[in-house]
Every structure is written in structure tokens, then in C-alpha cells.
Amino acid sequence: MDKNSDAASKRADAYWKANIRLLCALMTVWFLVSFGAGILFRPFLDQFMIGGLPLGFWFAQQGSIYVFIVLIFFYSWRMKRLERKFDLDD
Numbered sequence: 611m612d613k614n615s616d617a618a619s620k621r622a623d624a625y626w627k628a629n630i631r632l633l634c635a636l637m638t639v640w641f642l643v644s645f646g647a648g649i650l651f652r653p654f655l656d657q658f659m660i661g662g663l664p665l666g667f668w669f670a671q672q673g674s675i676y677v678f679i680v681l682i683f684f685y686s687w688r689m690k691r692l693e694r695k696f697d698l699d700d
Contacts, residue, residue, distance in 0.1 A: 625696040632688055636681050644674040 647655060652666030660668045693699040 621696055625692065625698065628692055628696075629689070632685070632692070636685055640674075640678060640681055643669065643677045648674055 647666065648670030652664075652670065655666035655669065656664035658665040690699065
């Protein structure tokens, strides 16, 4: 195995580790917002109101969707930076 292929292999491994780490972080945020705020923490959040509705209900019905959309854009932005960092961009 030559030096170039070894360096490329290490770079690819580092890229995928960073990619998986990002995915795990974003999936954790998504879980906490959708399941946590909408179900687990709903009784606590319902004491606050947003738009005339209890906050826990709002997260269960609309808030988790908005957060998911933000996560998609954040993932796209962050992946472009990762691809540039590891010289994999188009």
C-alpha cells in the first residue's frame, strides 16, 4: 500500500466519522424536540403559551416540523463545509 492511498484512506475515514457524528447530533436534537418536547416534557411545557396554544401542544403539532426543516438546512450547510474541509466538494 503506498503513501497516497493510505493518506486518502485516513482522510475518508475522518470524513465519515465527522459525517456520522453530525448525523447523530442532529438526530438527537430531532428526537429531543419531537419526542421530548411533544410527549415527555409536554406537561411542563403546557404551562407556557405560544400563539394562544400550550407550548407542549405547539411543539407536538408544529414546532417539531419547523425544527426538522431548520435541521435539514443546517445539515446541508454543514456538509458543504465538511466536503470542502476534506477536499470532496464538486
